[in-house]
Amino acid sequence: MHPDDDAPTASTQAGNGREPQRIRRWQVLSISVIGAVAVITFILSLLIADAAGALRTIAYVAAGICAVIGVSFALTGSRR
Numbered sequence: 794m795h796p797d798d799d800a801p802t803a804s805t806q807a808g809n810g811r812e813p814q815r816i817r818r819w820q821v822l823s824i825s826v827i828g829a830v831a832v833i834t835f836i837l838s839l840l841i842a843d844a845a846g847a848l849r850t851i852a853y854v855a856a857g858i859c860a861v862i863g864v865s866f867a868l869t870g871s872r873r
Contacts, residue, residue: 816869824862831855 831852838848 813869817866820862820866820869824859827855827862828859831859 834848834855835852838845838852841848
């Protein structure tokens with residue numbers, strides 16, 4: 794058995810190049826949408842006195858989800 798037998802070939806590397814880009818695209822899209830929800834609900838919680846507690850809770854949860862997605866950027870890595 795030769796050490797290069799398990800090395801990836803050009804055909805297997807070509808398919809793997811698109812997957813990290815697709816994951817990165819979903820990460821950016823999701824952090825943008827959820828971040829917007831967090832900002833809007835927090836601002837609304839400041840403006841609307843009756844629903845301040847519920848809206849602020851939604852804002853905090855959305856901000857926490859954004860933090861988790863932000864950590865996932867470090868886990869998926871980048872080759873740039």
